[in-house]
Structures are given as structure tokens and as C-alpha cells.
Amino acid sequence: AEAAPWWTTAVVYQVYPRSFADSNGDGIGDLGGVRGKLDYLAELGVDAIWLSPVYPSPQHDNGYDIRDYQDIDPVFGSLAEFDLLLAEAHERGIKIVMDLVVNHTSDEHPWFVESRSSIDNPKRDWYWWRQPGAAGAEPNGWGSAFSGPAWTLDETTGEYYLHLFAKQQPDLNWENPEVRQAVYTMMNWWLDRGVDGFRMDVINFIAKQVELVSGPAAATDGGSPMGAQIHDYLQEMHRAVFAGRTGEHLTVGEMPGVSIDDAVLFTDAARGEVDMIFQFEHVSLDQGTHKFDPLPRSLVPLKRSLARWQDGLAATGWNSLYLNNHDQPRLVSRFGNDASWRYESATLWALVLHLHRGTPYIYQGEEIGMTNVKFDSIEHYRDIESLNHYREAVEQFDQSPASVLAGVHAMGRDNARTPMQWDGSANAGFSTGTPWLAVNPNYPAINAAADQASARSVFAFYQRLIALRHNDEVVALGAFELIEPDHEQLYAFTRSLNGQTLLVLANVSDEPLTVQGAWLPDDISGAELLLGNYPGDGAAALRPWEARLYRL
Template structure:
């Protein structure tokens, strides 16, 4: 597939969209966010683990690509039970990643390049090694005794990461709630002292110059205070607590207060992105309604769960109808209120190219198609490290290759229940979070893809010898160049940012097609999600105007071709 026609090349893609130059209220509408998972991005000191020095060494790559916002997954001190999403100190940097001074330097360098920096805020839970939890768990008379959820007799809830959601603590002679690992006790947001402590953390980082937060599992912070038993699904040992914790009774109140107590007190325009797994479109409208002043956008899960059965490990075939319906529902649902986030991959997802594309013969073509479909919808695109070169899932040979605590827990639980090991491994190969966490593939000329001079903490995908940044950066027809041009298009064409969205051919077995309409014109996107040619049928009437993306005209789309017309 030919790359998009574009203006003359420059040292970096333009970041000057919008009348305010990308810095006033709503600046993030025309922005592109790039997520860095620090452990796997670049290792600057040779210990095998990515770090802040490595990120700084590759800022040229991000500037060249043209992204506006750098989102960094947690770099706080942590015992690493869940690779940093178990925070033991919110006001420092883990030595694995560097120092607080190095993070300050990174913030300054990002700003000098005209970009913004957002940190992960993980405040649904802490590490069990956090001083707050150590004090809370020490005695029933502790001054922080109610900072977490404690019960003498636990309910029947199961953890998102397998097993029970409660663990017994000798010091309290009670059980504490953890929706994830037992090392991640849930904070009790019903306690106003907890909320004030979170506000203080946010202010501390904002005062250091960061530009906002991506808020981890933020729609779980409000639980049903009665903590009722939950229904037990067929084949499950524990109750499914989702109705009691997702989009809980006070979550909107909590977020509005956070905005009022923190964000509104700053004289610069900050970005709040909420991870809201399993939320609904209606709740998404409430979270992102500007009048409510809660969040600027949400990261929902519906489109990344289309290949799940009753649980994520129950892998189902790709279903274009489900994907199209879910994406379109969020486009139309937030059309008049709120704002969409657009993403395929992140540190919690396997690679979309291996799920929804063809990572074999049509790898390049399908990587470009997925990028085109994502970036030309209405919303703010998120590029996860490696998306821009078309990284794929890893060929895990056995459970010994897997680091992901969620996957390891599920494997052992499934084997204990009588499942066949190879069948379980097939599920892990498809859905394991490590698929998105293998180290970034920078080049083929140095050992371990240019990620480290040491031993990488997680194995490099063996396809790095042909799939890497160095191999694509000077290739105008590469996936990397395609991403760069899509980012430029968003910055320069108001149709991409402000045009409305309407679905075309909503039942075609191969095509995802839509129109973006604006007072300045319209874009028509035609994408063939298959390894076979696709007959456009009546959609051939849409093939008029300037061809922005595609190989040419005609009534047939090539396998994995995306064609875009400006009219």
C-alpha cells in the first residue's frame, strides 16, 4: 500500500494545529499521545531494564515522529509485583529507572521540544510496602486503620488476577481487599483523608512541571460500601464483583472533587485521561462531559474485548462486525458530549497487529491499515511504543518465558483445574500482557535490538532482525513513515480533528468504512480487513476526489488496503 501524499518533509512533523497552537483549552483534541513503558523502551545503563536515561536518548525519535504528549507508565519506587503498578512511594523514582533529578531533566527536555509529559497516577491501590498500608495493617488502632478496605469476614469476590480478592493480615486480624494482586491493597476512597492524600500527590507532581495524568483503573475507586457477595459465573470459584466496583456509586463525585481541588487551581491547561475498563458509552459521556469537569477522555475496553469469551483467556476469532459496532458506538455516543481516546495497544494488551491484522504475509499492509483506521476517527490517538514499526506478539514456548503476573496466575489456576498445558499456553500466546511488553526494537546491527547492552529483562522478539526502527526510518513506504504522515495529517487538516463521524456499509463482511465531514470538506475511509480482495460495490461511488491514502482507484480494494479520499 502506498503511503499518504504529504507536504514537503521536515525535521519533525508539525505540532501547530489549532488556532491556539496546541496550548489552549482543549489542546489535546488535536494532539497525539505516545506511551512509553519504561522497562521496555530503552536501557541507558546496560542493566537490561529500560530507564529514564534510555527515554532521554530516544527523544529525537519521538520528536521526528511528531507526537505531542509523552505518557510514561509508572517509574515510582515499587517492589515490582505488577511491574510498577504497585507503588510504594508516590513522591520519588525507583532506582531501577534512575533518579528524581533525571525525571526533572526529562520533563525539561520534553518541554524544550514542544511536547508535554504525562505520568501514570495509580491510586486505586498502593503496594503493600507503602507506608500507608504498613501503618494501616499494623493495628486496629492505627491512625490509618480505615485507609484501606478491611473485613473480619471477607465476601466472595474474586481478583481480576485470579484467586480471591481478600488476603488475611495477622497484624489486623482481618482481611484486606485487593482487586488485583495481594501485593496491591485497595485504598478506601470513602475516607476523606485518603482523597486529600491523593490530591497532595497530584499537586506535588504538577508543581514539578508535568502536564497531567493518565489515571490507572480510575473507575474502580468507588466501591459499593456494603461489599455484597457477587454472583458466581459458571466455571468460576469466586464471585464476579464487577457490578460492585466498576463505575461505583461515588466515582463521579470523587473525580469532580479531584478536578476542583487540584486541576482547577492551576493556571495552565492540564490533561486528565482515565482508564475506565468495562465502562459504558453512557458512563463515558458523563466522565468526559466538559460541563461536569471530571476527565478529558477515557480509555475504555470495548473494542479490545471483541475476541474475549466469558473471560479474556477464552479466545474467540476476530469479528469485524463486533469491532465496527463497538468503535462506531463510541464515535456516535460521544459525538455531542465528551471526547474519545483512540488506541489499539498498550502495556496491558497483546499486539493488535497479531489480533486484528495479519502479522505474516500482510504484516506491513495490515499495520498501515490499523494505523489509518485509528488515526482518522474522531478522538485523540495513542501510539504505544512499537506500534509505529508494526511490532507483533511474541512466540512464547512455555510458561517459563512469561513474566506477566496475571498470566502466570491464570496458568497455574487453569492447570490445577485440569486444563491441558498447551491449550492454556495457546491462550497466553494470544492474550498475555507480555506480548506488549517485549523490548522496543531499535535496530538489527546491535545485540538485543539496540534495547540494551546487557541481558534484557524480557526476551526480545526474534523478528527484530527485520522489524526495527533503523530499517524503516529512511524508507518512505514503511510503517514508521506512514505513522509520521498520519500524525502530520491530524495536525494540519481540521477534518481529522473536528469533523463528524458516520459509518458506511455497516454490514460489509470485509470493510470498515466511514466518513468524516467538516465545513472544510470531508474524508472517506475505506479499509479492507481481510487477506482477500474486497469488492467495494456501491461504495465505489465514494471513490472520488483527492486520493490521500491508497494505491489507486477502482472498484476493488487489495488485501489489507486502506484507501482515503478527500472530497
């Protein structure tokens, strides 16, 4: 049999550079800051960094609106600084995976500046321009993910352009082969420079069915506007960029709204598309009518969803595993109890997630149990999605400011974007200046220095999980089986390979849980406790938010 790819035993750490570490005191994290923390990441043990965008950008969406794909924004550093970061990461055995944002550019990208200048400009067709629809309306009914319509009328030529996100993020027209070639050339330029792969932003949106879909559906709400050509584009990209290369690379496609059947096609190695995808099913279960309208959470649908993806990609393809990132609330606040059981619930979810089959992603601050933030006024928020939503909900839909703010508290992206809490000094040691987004006021208690000094260190727990994935082939490759799928408190499953079995038992609640039932394997009494988040080798009852990993 062929050796399993390197990323089956790897753990990836996401750095959101703006909020990670500021090396020059301007209040914004930067590449120098990341370099300064490489030893911290090496100590944690991660194999790769996924670096959120650092390219020149007007920063309407914190760098997901790119003005130049082949440079570094001065706010983050320079290409020379980037090369230094890459070399110093590689010295420590850490790979660097870049964010690739090619569904759209910034409206300040020269391609778009040219494209909008006239109807017969050679770059006109690089974007989605359409005549007004009936009665001068938008060409179709798609809504933007950041409120309002997905089409904006451009006065210069009297046509609309498409933007699935902010109006400053016009969508590239991938049906134009020149666009595709320009992207592949750019990707090759970064790989030749030494980067180790790409996390591809909303990559399933590059193929769309603009003419087929009409009606008032929001293109990015729940579903996806994905067109059938997506597989052709990804295969073409693979041939043009990765096929001829040796060495270890990673491609992970962010794909809101795709099904398990789609995912099998995207990640089947034989098809040459991407190594793995980020799917959204498990982070959409608690959404009501829209993202800022959270539903009560319950365990059964969550674990059943993740188990379906485990089963669906067991024979072909590969999962990526995440419970939070720069777009999602903090996992300990969303799925755990960040008030009374912060250490226990943060480590429970760490153990549960990292023991699934797939490549785990840690989002900065997760490894020290950072929590959501509740600023008392919208003034303190910076995220374009939250700000647009707030304005629309309050001004257009007449909702009460307090209720809209409550939605932002629960689901807003700035929960994940408050600066990394390094220590108990001013601004949590993130910056000597004024941070671009305020630090979470809980930083004197929750910070990396305090966590690492504690006997109950979340960081130390993650270190052990990462070591397990590196060293235990059952963790990396074992078959997954969910136990007691309808139990509302217990998250239990086994992983098995070559006659070895691991058992995970987790009590997802504030109450003790007696461990018994026909589902419990007979040999648990003599089983070795490999890892747990309580001292001692196991009471008969699982304590609140207790998680245990046994080797049977």
C-alpha cells in the same frame, strides 16, 4: 465558539519504561533511555508521552504497585534525572503525562504498613479491612483480576483486606477524606514540578460498592465494581488539583466496564471530571469465558462498537482511541495479519484508528509494526497476570499446559512488553545487558532502523497520520458516520465538517475487495487520495489490507 482543547489535535505516545530503552546495561529500560529517544519521538511528531509508572516499587506488577508516590525508582533513575527528561521533552514541545495509580498502593507503601499493624492504627481506615464473612470466608465473593479471591486474610489482626488486583496491591479506601486529600496533595506536587497531566489507572474502581455486591462475580471481569460516588470523587479531584491552573493539561481515566452513558458524564467538560477515558468494549469482544480464552474475531461487532462510541460522544464528551497498550496483545497480531501482510495491516489499522474522532494513543513499537511473541515455555514469561493464570489453570483446574500457553500467546500482556526493537544488533539495541524479558526473536527483520530505511515504513505512515491530525480540522473535529455497518470485509466511514468530507475505505481481509455499491459517494472518481498504504492512486479493487483516505 470556544477554541477546541489542545488535545483534540494531539497524538499521545505511551512509553512502558521497563521495555523502552536501557541506558546503563542492567537489562531494564530507564529514564536515561527515554531521554535518549526523545529525538526519535520528536521525529515521529507526537505531542505527549504517557509514561507508565516509574515510582519506587517492589515491581510485582511492573510499577503498578507503588511504594512511594513522590520519588523515582532507582531502577529507572532519580528525581534529578526525571527533571532532566521533563525539561528536554518540553524543549521539543512534547508533554509528559504521568501514570497515576491510586486505586491501590503496594503492600510495602508506608500507609499500608501502618494500616495493617493494628486495628486502631490511625491509617487502619485508609484501606478496606473487613471481618471474615460466614464460616470464616471472604467478606464478599469478588475475585482478583490476577486470579484467586480479591480478599486476603492478614494474620496480624485476623481481618481481610481488599485487593482487586494482586495481593501485593491493597485497595485504598477513597471513602476516607484523608486518603483523598493525600492523593490530591501528591498530584499537585507533580504538576508543580511541571508534568502535564495524568493517565489514571482503573480510576472508576476507586468508588466501590463493597457491602452491596456479593456473590461469586469477579469484580473486574467484564463489569466494574464502580460505586455511585465516583463522580463526586472526580469532581472533587478536579477542583482540588486542576481547576485553578492555567496551561495545557491532560487527564485520561482508565475505566474498564463503563458504558457510553457513563462516559458522557465522565467527559462532559461542564462537569469538571476528566478530559477523556479509556473504555474497554472494543478490546473485550474477542474474549470468551475469560481473558485467556479468545473468541474468533470479526469485523462487524468491532466497527459497530467503535461507531456507537463515536455517536455516543459526538455532542458531549470526547473519545480516546487505542487498539493496544501494555495490557493488550499487539494490534497487528490481533486485528491484522502479522505473517503475510504485516506492513499493510499495521498501516490499515493505523489509518482507520487515527481517522476516528478522538485522541489517538500509540503504544511503543506499534509505530514500527511490532508483533506478538510466542515463547515456547511459561518460564520465559514475567507478567504476574499470565503467571498466576497459568498456575491456577494448570494446577487447580487441571488444564493442559499447552492449551493454557496458547491462551497466553494470544492474549498475554508480555506480548506488548518484550523490549522495543531499535535495530538489528544484539538484544535489538535495547540493552547491552540481559533484558528482563527476552527480545522477540523476529527483531533482525522487525526493528526501527530497518523500518525507517524501508520504502514501506510503518513509522513514516504514522508520521503522516500525526501530521494530518495536527493540520486538518476535519480529522480532528469532523462528524463521524459509518458506512455499510454490516459489511464483513469493508471498514468505511466519512468525517465531515464545514462542508468538507473525508472518506476512509479499508479492506480488512487477505482477499481483494471490489469497491462498488450504493453507499459509495458519487464524487469518488474525482476525489483526491490523501493517503494510502499501496503505491499508485487506486485500483478499482481494494487490495488485501489496503486502506485509503480520500478528500471528496
